[in-house]
Amino acid sequence: MSGGVGGSRAPVTHQSRLLLGLAAVAVAFAAADTYVVVLALPEMMRAAGVPLDELQRAAPIISGFLLGYVAMLPLIGRIADLRGRVPVLVMALVLFAIGSAVTALAYDLPSMVTGRFLQGVGGGGLVPATLALVADLYPAERRGVPLGVVSAVQEIGSVIGPLFGAVVLAVADWRMIFAINLAVGLVLAAAIRGLSGTVPVRRVPDLLGLLLLVVAGGATALTMLQPTALKQDITLGSMFVPYAGDGRWFTPVGLTAVGVWAALFVRCLLAARPLVDLKGWWASLREADLVGAALLALSLSGVILAFATADPRVEVFSDRGIYYLIGSLIAAIAFAVHLRRSSAPLVPRGALAMRPAWGSLLVSFFIGAALIAALIDIPIFARTTVYPDSQLLAALVLVRFLIALPVGAVIGGYLTRSLPAGVVTAVGMLLAAVGFVLMSRWGLTSLEDASSSVALVVGGFGFGLALAPVNAAVLSTTESAVHGLTSAFVVVARMVGMLVGISALTTLGLSRYYSEQDGMPSVREVCDGKSRCAEFTHLLKVAGIAQEQTVFTGAAICAVVAAVLAVVLFRGAPTRGLETRDLLRARG
Secondary structure (H helix, E strand, O other), rough: OHHHHHHOOOOOOOHHHHEEEEHHHHHHHHHHHHHHHHHHHHHHHHOOOOOOOOHHHHHHHHHHHHHHHHHOOHHHHHHHHHHHHHHHHHHHHHHHHHHHHHHOOOOOOOHHHHHHHHHHHHHHHHHHHHHHHHHHHHHHHHOOHHHHHHHHHHHHHHHHHHHHHHHHHHOOOHHHHHHHHHHHHHHHHHHHHHHHHOOOOOOOOOOHHHHHHHHHHHHHHHHHHHHHHHHHOOHHHHHHHOOOOOHHHHOOOHHHHHHHHHHHHHHHHHHHOOOOHHHHHHHHHHHHOHHHHHHHHHHHHHHHHHHHHOOOOOOOOOOOOOHHHHHHHHHHHHHHHHHHHHHOOOOOOOOOOOOOHHHHHHHHHHHHHHHHHHHHHHHEEEEOOOOOHHHHHHHHOHHHHHHHHHHHHHHHHHHOOOOHHHEEEEEEEEHHHEEEEEOOOOOOOHHHHHOOHHHHHHHHHHHHHHHHHHHHHHOOOOOHHHHHHHHHHHHHHHHHHHHHHHHHHHHHHHHHHHHHHOOOOHHHHHHOOOOOOHHHHHHHHHHHHHHHHHHHHHHHHHHHHHHHHHHHHHHOOOHHHHHHHHHHHHOO
């Protein structure tokens, strides 16, 4: 397994390190966007015409990003193996920028969800390509630190996301957030493409294609924004009057945008040196097994839609969740049949044959199941107890956890160079379990005490320790020709674990909550016939605390399961120099 366990590599140059650094920055920026929307959501809802008291209608703004991020990951990871890491990094950034532009220009919920979906596809595609790039540049025994750094900057993005959003919203409206995303995405794409040396010397640019792109983009912006000054102008206002109905795309400027985009599409198909090599990308899609990728995407989409659109405080999955899960199961069966029959399947035969390779997916699943309890239930606990009137302050409680996480990620990467990946992962997840056990003892005023930081920091640090060794284990036991795909599956496993985990833990928590309620006196008994009083509200808070304590206990169990599995399944993963040399010697 030459690509997976080591072998001769050219020295890592300053240019290669800079390229990897830019890719890591791109991953962090995309991760920040996952969280930045939390603060901007109320303004985005108003812009989309969704009342603030109908929060569930706005769920697709969140789930649309998640759907693009997870469902398309395996396909993008496979294309990164076939076409190369850098082209996929550049295209992912371009897609992220396009999605940001669509979101910034959005005028209703469908256009906003479309933009968020494209952002998710682009943001998700950055992760497997970057992890595979690490494996390309560094031998197995030296990957720990760069993998830890990549994991760290990704988690740093989750910290700076809300802060970035708060700063922008203090001086501008929500659209500026996505306008900045657009600019940063394009700058990073250009920098990575230029630094990689993939820009042909003295190549004549496709000037006609570039002109069509500018015209199409301008017409699209006018169609979506419909500036009041132009719309009310006696002469220019006519281009915003629809030929039929009241749709924006049936106006003169809207039809112009559609026509020019169509012309650009044809140009990219027929030109000898097009602005975008659509034929080449289509060939890569077909080679990557488009049918298999579509079936897997449908299966993952069913899981995402079943769980991600539910309110974790009160329900396990959405009202239509059972139908989504049935559809997901049917698609999964069809995908399994397709893999057996296809001559060139999405997942090459034997790609995950070694125990640490498939074991990393199982470990990642349970890490995700535990991690989601911290990300969701720590803010809920804070809102239930000390910050009932401030969602922002409740969310900021999580910052202590999130700051410790990237610190642990770097240290975990360093330790992976000298300790077995299973040991480092197990230590990290046991620390996470300790953090959850401490959280399970929190009471009504615990977050007001500085000692609560111990649980948050220990838990975050533990999760950070586990990130790099999991990636190191799968990359060291798979061929370089599938590193993009296998890295994508590790991320998918963690995300699916998060969705299933929050469902299972919510079920346990709600059971405890209802059990606590059954033992409570009625509101009229407590409040002397009144419909509400402070004493009864206190009893409900106590029941809510019991619910969260149960969730934290369940998360601790998931963390322990991940630790045990890591020790057992990562045994023999050649992530250290000694193990790599032994494996190479055994192979001949």
